[in-house]
Amino acid sequence: MPKLAGKEVGPIGYGLMGLTWRAEPPSQEQAFEAMKTALSLGSNAWNGGELYGSPERNSLHLLNEYFTKYPEDADKVVLSIKGGTKPGQLIPDGSKENVRRSIDECxxxxxxxxxxxxxxxxxxxPKVPIEETISYIAEYVKAGKLGGISLSEVGPDTIRRAHKVYPISAVEIELSLWVPDPLENGIVATCAELDIPIIAYSPLGRGxxxxxxxxxxxxxxxxxxRHLPRFQPDVFDENLKLVHAVEEIASKKGVVPVQIAMGWVLAQSKRKGNGDIIxxxxxxxxxRIKENLKPAKLTEEDLAALDDILKKFPxxxxxxxxxxVHLLDA
Known part of the structure; x- marks a missing residue:
């Protein structure tokens, strides 16, 4: 079993973003049911954010409510939270004042x-050296207020620089059949070398x-x-070719595309010298959660076929x- 911050987690975690950060978020009752289902099926690595919603209503508020109702679940969950942006804005601020504000608020x-x-x-x-930002977070870890430090959307050089300041517990990046880049650009290799687990968000290519x-x-x-480049009308059909190819493989194996997509990401964990990928x-x-947690078991032949598909339909x-784009360090 993989570990995050020294704690064992299931091979597949759970992203909380959609529970609070969307035009029409689900009700508390529905959110609680989803969270309970994920945990009951072994998805105990939960990932949320201070920015997943408004300063008045985001992942942290939902989590407070959930653990108030289910205090027995608190020790079962390994919780990762993204913060460090200006309040109510998607603008990074790695200064000492804002990092402290963000952690204290969480x-x-x-x-x-x-x-x-x-x-x-x-x-x-980009205005604050990563070494400084990490040192501010590390103060909270040393004080026992946090379990560890993770990084989000960072490249190999930043990972190494941060890791020298304080051991990094995880690196969160986008990784899927639609975004296999980290396997080639040194991010996965660097994390494997430094024994840092990878948290792979959007494994289904944002659906x-x-x-x-x-x-x-x-x-x-x-x-x-509707605002993302890969979903625009002029490229939609071209990108859909990958989906059609994945559907063909799914049909042959008697599963659905979701299971192929999830199976592929899981198969990259420990493959070809890689480290843990969650x-x-x-x-x-x-x-939906139950479906996500039934990944297809892919053979080397399956993986080779998918590798060919990725080359054919980038x-x-x-x-x-x-x-x-300028805020993506990877």
Missing amino acids: LNVLDGKKFLDLFECARVD FLTGRWRSFDDLPKNDYL PIPGATTSD AVGHRYPAEH
Whole structure:
């Protein structure tokens, strides 16, 4: 079993973003049911954010409510929270003042209901050396207020620089059949070398790999996916070729595309010298969570076929809009 901050976690974690950060978030009752389902099926590595919602309502508030109702679950969950942005804005601020503000706010909202196992800045602040930002977070770890430090959307050089200041417990990056780049750009290799587990977010390509959407018009009118380059009308059909290819493999194996996508990410863990890779699919219903937790078992022949597909149908378009690209360190 992989470990985060010294604690054992299941091979598949759970992303909380969609429970509080969307135009119409699910009810508390539905959110609690989803969280309970994930935990009951072994997904105890939970990933949320101070920025997943508003300063008045985000992952931390939902978690406080959940652990108030289910205090017996607190020690079962290994919790990672992203913060480090300006309050109410998606702008990174790695200064001592803001890092302290962010961590203090997270701890204040949790109100002792749950220990904060991992804290990470959602993005690296280009105005503050990573060494300084990590040193501020490390003060809280040394004081016993945090379990460890993780990083988000960082490249090999930043990982090494941060790790020299204080041991990094995890690196969170986007990794999926739609975003296999970390396997080639040195991120996965660097983490393996330093024995740092990888938390893979959006393992289903933000839902694209499920085959749910067949055209740009299928996307909900208020969905942020409509603003992402890879979902735009001029490239949608080209990117859909990958989905069709994955569907063919799924059909041959008697499974659904979700199971192939999840199986592929899990198969990268420990493959070809890689370290632990823990995907954290997000879902707001118990049925979706159950589906995500039934990954296909892929043979080397399957993996080779998927490798060929990735070469034949590389994703077209950047992962994020142009105004956000400069904040990606990877």
